[in-house]
Amino acid sequence: MRTPILLLLIVVAMIAPPLHSADALAHDNDVASLRVGVFPRRPTAETRRMMQPLVAHLSRQLQMPVTLFTPPDYPSFWRAIEQNRYDLVHYNQYHYVRAHKTLGHRLVARNEEQGSNQIRASVLVRNDSPIHTLDQLRGRKIMFGGGRGAMVSYILAVDLLREAGLDDGDYIAQFALNPPQAVTAMYFGQADAASSGRIALTSDTFTPQIGDSAQLREIAKSAAIPQLPWAVRADVPTTLQRRITRALVGLSDTPSGSPILHQLQLTAFATAVDADYDNVRAVVARILGEQY
16 A cells, blocks of 8 residues: 555655745745836936846846836835835935835845946036036035935035035035936036036936036045945845845856846946945935934
């Protein structure tokens, strides 16, 4: 009587899927799809165009559907984070340290742009502007992109202004929807200066309405902070978190990854740990009075 039972067990073992296959991991952890939220660094249509090849890559690597979400502004983006609408999130450094502290988000990678895994804020003027120093911005209009939650184009830029002796009220703060629009608005005369990441100086596609980045001049730049992070929400399984990291970081190791990175205007994805963002926490505490 034991032989049929033994044969049945052998047959079941042969047809069962491997315990460590992608399908098994997804099933065991009840993860059927991945929702990716991307912050409004750029206009929505541009973000979607840039991200589509990456979304397709993640879907292939993770063997599950991947859906992209690109909210138009910072408030709606943060509301979606608080409501746990995204499983994988690409956000600015302020959003990350806040989400890590309050919601338990965990890092998977950070951008590498133009060969650097750090980023700086830049205060820009037109190339023909008579303004050459931050002190000359007293009483003048400065255009910030993305609102007071924008890490580079507001928080880091304000930190730079305060180091130069310009406090709130010493200049007129105005806001555009995102950093490219802030720089473009300044260029066409709506402000005397604008703040952005330094990518505005090195990429003609960042501000297509200006076209030639040589039309812009930097009058000050901030200290460096880590590049823009990617993280998963608290309840994403660790196994899936690691597979996402491998899928992102591995792009720079394969020929098929090169066009995806080019579309994203990245040179690579780099690994990251939470302590990398401690200097971000210090800046946020100085400017916003928030402890993360």
